[in-house]
Amino acid sequence: MTWFVLIAIVVGVVFGKWVMPAGWEAHLDVITSAALCIMLFGVGIDIGSQREAWSRLWKMGLKVFLVPLMVCIGSLGGAALAGIALGMPFNESAAIGAGFGWYSLSGVLLAKIYSVEIGALAFLTNVSRELMAFLLIPLLAARVGKMAAVAPGGATTMDTTLPLIARVTDPDTAVIALVNGTVLSSLVPLLVPLFINI
Amino acid sequence: MGVIFISLGLGVALGFLRPLSVSQSKMMFRVTMAGLFLLLVVMGAQLGVNQEVLNNLGKIGFKAVVLAGFAVAGSILAVHILFRWLDPKGSGKKTASENRENLCQ
Incomplete structure (x- = not known):
């Protein structure tokens, strides 16, 4: 699965840099949206048909919200620690960490309300986070545990990394991943401005 | 969205x-x-x-990878510690539904 992801990205970079005719960039957004919709529709069917998993989620209750809480604490703490190592102010590193992998939103938000440089850094950091998530999810699911496989994706576990998590874990974990991504995604537009203004 | x-x-x-x-x-x-x-x-x-992103990859790319790596590591660690604490034996166990994955690979 990791090779599948790596090869797809390399093919994309090569295509974008040397093959793609100029002016196609605008169409890429349409293609991603369409691909994402088709994929999520399929994932939705898969999740919806797991009735047993839904009843189990109901029994799990509030425990399910512990996963996004821990991912949030871990992301902010980790980014702040990295910030100290890189000599960055706390507000910048924490706000970038609060992007939780949602690179488009965190990048644009920070570029608008703070500075273009930090916006670009937030974009690249969260792109890297998504790439790392794609590479780590299959490894974590196989070696560490299913819950650990939900952690690296952050906000992306409700869309782009959800199909991968669903494939390498089980339906229960896919439902938790969906909840995790939804909670974290709704926190991004709140926490990014909050931390940058500290 | x-x-x-x-x-x-x-x-x-x-x-x-x-x-x-x-x-x-x-x-x-x-x-x-x-x-x-x-x-x-x-x-x-x-x-x-995106030529701009490619040109600047070296400069801000390093910072980005460090920030992302720490954020990812922190998340995995926090979740793993929590589930080890809640369920000391079961966090990595296989279930019957995982057979679907084997079937597909």
Whole structure:
């Protein structure tokens, strides 16, 4: 699965840099949206048909919200620690960490309300986070545990990394991943401005 | 953003009302994998076509990778510690439904 992801990205970079005719960039957004919709529709069917998993989620209750809480604490703490190592102010590193992998939103938000440089850094950091998530999810699911496989994706576990998590874990974990991504995604537009203004 | 939630919601509703058979489930797997492949290729192409991002990759790329790596490591650690504490034995155990994954690979 990791090779599948790596090869797809390399093919994309090569295509974008040397093959793609100029002016196609605008169409890429349409293609991603369409691909994402088709994929999520399929994932939705898969999740919806797991009735047993839904009843189990109901029994799990509030425990399910512990996963996004821990991912949030871990992301902010980790980014702040990295910030100290890189000599960055706390507000910048924490706000970038609060992007939780949602690179488009965190990048644009920070570029608008703070500075273009930090916006670009937030974009690249969260792109890297998504790439790392794609590479780590299959490894974590196989070696560490299913819950650990939900952690690296952050906000992306409700869309782009959800199909991968669903494939390498089980339906229960896919439902938790969906909840995790939804909670974290709704926190991004709140926490990014909050931390940058500290 | 709205369309994304609608696709997902429609799929969940359809799957809940009419659960898939094994062969339909296999077909759906191929469709979602094709979608994922396309998505990753386009993501790569968006990076490849953006000369500014490529030029600055060395400069801010290092910072970005360090920040992302620490954030990812912190998340995994926090979740792992919590689930080890809640369920000391069970966090990595296999379940019957994981057979689906073996079937597909």
